[in-house]
Amino acid sequence: MAKEKTYICIGCPLGCEVTLTIDKKGGVVGFSGNKCKEGEKYVLEEYTNPVRTLTATVLTEGSSQPLLAVRSNKPILKTKLAQSMAVLAKARAKPPLKMGDIIVPNLLDTGADIVASSDLSS
């Protein structure tokens, strides 16, 4: 039996609801609902490798600023977002830091680093 999965394409304001037909082995056999080729590309990416940039904050130590804004320097699998937050909850940022400095290297073996989104002074 073929399975179906639906996605909303974010390529343009149209927001097509695209239905993906998937065969028993998980292979994609069809698209419907998209009004352009971009929609197929987006949905295929969302099906095979849905990634997001994680942005958050970490607590600081030794700064007058309680939090430091951070981000992943590469998108990571969206299924790893919650687990990543647990890692960030334990991390601490100590000044002085420059924007782009690594706070958590190789987050959960994704190959992405969590980096400072701004400078941090004491």
Next chain:
Amino acid sequence: MKLQDVDVAVIGAGPAGMAAAIKAREAGAEKVILMERAEELGGLLHQCVHNGFGLLYFNEDLSGPEYGHRFIEKVMDTGVTPLLETMVVRLGQDRQIGAVNTREGFITFRPKSIVLAMGCRERSRGALNIPGTRPAGVLTAGTAQRFVNVEGFVPGKKIVILGSGDIGMIMARRLTLEGAQVEAVVEILPYIGGLIRNEVQCLHDFEIPLFLEHTVTRIHGEQRLEAVTIARVDGQRNPVAGTQRVIACDSLLLSVGLIPENELSLMAGIQLDPVTGGALVDETRQTTVPGVFAGGNVLHVHDLVDNVSWESELAGESAARFAAAGKPEARGEIKVKAGRNIRYVVPQTISGRKDTTLYMRVSEPEETVRIKVGNITTKGMRAVKPSEMLKIELSADKLEKLKEGTQEIIVDCEKRGGK
């Protein structure tokens, strides 16, 4: 510092003010001051820790602080003089500025030109008149954003968000990642108020329930918010009896629209557009008071910071030119009017002689349309939505099509014969 010889004074050092001040310097203004009531440059970018900034302007996906950082460095590099912790409290029709700070007390001066870049503020519960008690736990989405991203407090554990503007949806994701349960996002319109990418990446990714055509009809709780009642609305946006349901929650976030902050503009006698809530401007972004220009969210609320930066650069450049010439250029007098399914167009008047970009929003979502600017140009669009601002470029050679003596141009969003 001598304030007697200021060329351009920019009021507000958020993304709009920084871009305007930098551009004014680059366009040759000698002394440019950037006045800001907060203790640092950057405005709200500091608390917008999410990404999606700069995709158009830098061709990079930056977080708010990263986007701000680039402009802050440029403010310093270009020799703009920031005047921090200084609040402008008076603005005269003659461009006289009155401001206060704790170092100099009350200061007044008259720059050669001014850029208004005060941004906007959020509509609050008072603007909606939601019935019920007045417990703690009802706050705007932007206030919650500051608590979570800057101060380090999560405002509650069970959250309802009224309004599906971008800040509301972004906070739904942020609060979920911080361990809160977002019970519902409630939107009175039949479609979301923000960008599609935020609906997908902030709501769908976390399976947050979205109630379209619903609103909050009552707030419950004595000391602390305990629940809200929501109900479906009819075509006139009135609640439908019998559709109420109660959702237990300890926080209600409001993401129900932004209002350009124009108290100073009104003080100076600047005419405002009743639809945008910002000044009436021509294509140089000059307001109805000569030598006073405006850009960014104080002029009309944008959805992308990139456009805020570009528009404010235009205001800054015009302000520098005015300061150098010491007299107004002929103001654009051709009215640009909103026609079919167009809510507003900025600028409201143009000269018809210079390259111009029209910024506009539609009133209702529509598919397969064409934006028609008088007899000058048309642009086909697959879909348009009120939440996504449209830009139409008019080059000077296209504007030559305008007949001598044209007094107004009407912009329409027309249906196209689709296939």
